[in-house]
Amino acid sequence: MSEFEPKIIAFVCNWCTYAGADLTGTSRIKYSSNVRIIRLPCTGRIDFMLILQAFGQGADGIIVSGCHPGDCHYTAGNYHARRRWMLFRRLMDFVGVDLRRVHFSWVSAAEGAKWAELVNQVVDEVRTLGPYKAFPQRFHENGFPVQLTVAN
Amino acid sequence: MEQLQQMARELLERQQVQVIIGYEAGSEANRRRAVFVRRAEDVSRLIFDDACRQNLATYLLKPEVLVLGKIGMVVRRNTLRSLMQYAVENQLADERVIAIGIGEEGGPRLLPNFAAVEEYLAQLPRGPSAAEKAELKKMEQLVMEQRWAFWREEFDRCIKCYACRAACPLCYCNRCITEVNQPQWIPVASDALGNLEWNVIRAMHLAGRCIGCGSCADACPQGIRIDLLNGLLAREAQQQFAAEPGYGQRKDYALAVFKPDDKEEFIR
Incomplete structure (x- = not known):
């Protein structure tokens, strides 16, 4: 495998984007298999640390996605998350983290096609950027870096 | 300085406070350290000048300090803002501390409760200094790789001593996230x-x-420039959410509230 295949981690909320991604599958829409989906209860639960930890374990790009404003299963989780992202994005940018690798999105349970399009776009963008080598990697106690693998 | 010592002596003699927390001469000529004065005859140890930089509010939430009784504290503007933030976060009861306000604005003057502190702060200049603003601007003019290189170099020096946490008046969590080890966060x-x-x-x-x-x-x-990170976020919180921590008893914490029309041009 000579061509670079980016590893994308997606943190999604249980109620909208996860269901949306499910719909993509049941609708038989084909999309890039580089994405690894991690389901969380709500975007409000997506701690900003998860983003750093994913990069630290070899992710090349990250998608964070949840319910559209007004649709949150817990009424306001996505509004709180949005405020946090607004500040966290500025901080990451200030520290010099590559913001072209971090994508935020709202994908509802009905937007299976939007999910496929989003993933494909992010994968394409990150593929042109190449592997995120600049980011420090997390090491196991045995001294080897923690590595993610992309299944073919 | 005599005025300050006189004020402290009166507070102690009249039993209005049981301890005065202030500054005394440190181990070197240009260094100052915190001092806890509990007897009126010791007030001559109290000094105040530009070298008194430590934010003494850090001591206020410690149980071993709170048992000493009512506290008098020599406070600069920033320490007063810490007190106000404690009030917002329900960490400190009103009239628990008698503040002795002093600094560039003059003084000393007695501020016996939160209302007095709020009124006093309202008269003082707000916002970061021109130098602080310029420093942030300078950082932001660098390209991404330069910023990344700068911070990698800064963070590489970190020895995880947590002195920043110990010195910070607002890092008061009994169990800090860094001590969470199941899992090791x-x-x-x-x-x-x-x-x-x-x-x-x-x-x-x-x-x-x-x-x-x-x-x-x-x-x-x-010598890591942690203040730049905090300065950036303070500026952003101010610009995006009109957050002005430490200026009023009834201010909301910017990340605990939201507006349905918060800007989201970065969200697809």
Whole structure:
């Protein structure tokens, strides 16, 4: 495998984007298999640390996605998350983290096609950027870096 | 200085407070350290000048300090803002502390409760200094790789001593996120990723709360510019959410509230 295949981690909320991604599958829409989906209860639960930890374990790009404003299963989780992202994005940018690798999105349970399009776009963008080598990697106690693998 | 000592003596003699927390001469000519004065005859140890930079509010929430009784405290503007933030976060009862306000604005003057502190702060200039603003601007003019290189170099020096946390008046959690070890959220070892995570997470946990006293950067034995991270987030919270921590008893914490029309041009 000579061509670079980016590893994308997606943190999604249980109620909208996860269901949306499910719909993509049941609708038989084909999309890039580089994405690894991690389901969380709500975007409000997506701690900003998860983003750093994913990069630290070899992710090349990250998608964070949840319910559209007004649709949150817990009424306001996505509004709180949005405020946090607004500040966290500025901080990451200030520290010099590559913001072209971090994508935020709202994908509802009905937007299976939007999910496929989003993933494909992010994968394409990150593929042109190449592997995120600049980011420090997390090491196991045995001294080897923690590595993610992309299944073919 | 005589005025300050006189004020402290009266407070102690009249039993209005049981202890005065202030500054005394340190181990070197240009250094100052905190002093707890509990007897009226010791007030001559109290001094005040520009070198008194430590934010003494840090001591206020410690149980071993609270048992001493009612507290008098020599406070600068930043310490007063810390007191107001404690009030907002329900960490300190009103009239628990008699503040002795002093600094560039003159003084000393007695501020016996939160209302008096709020009124006093309302008269003082607000916002970061021109130098602080210029420093942030300068950083932002660098390209991404330069910023990344700068911070990698800064964070590489971090030895995870947590002096920033100890010096910070608003880092008062009984159980800090860094001590959470099931799972280990931030690695204990001082490696590149762990140092980045620690400094970023501390800045984020202070976003919209930090009152910008700069005690963290002063305390850092490695001279890491933590104050720049906090300064950036303070500016952003101010611009985006109109957050002004430490200026009023009834201010909301910017990240605990929201507006349905918060800007989201970065969300697809």
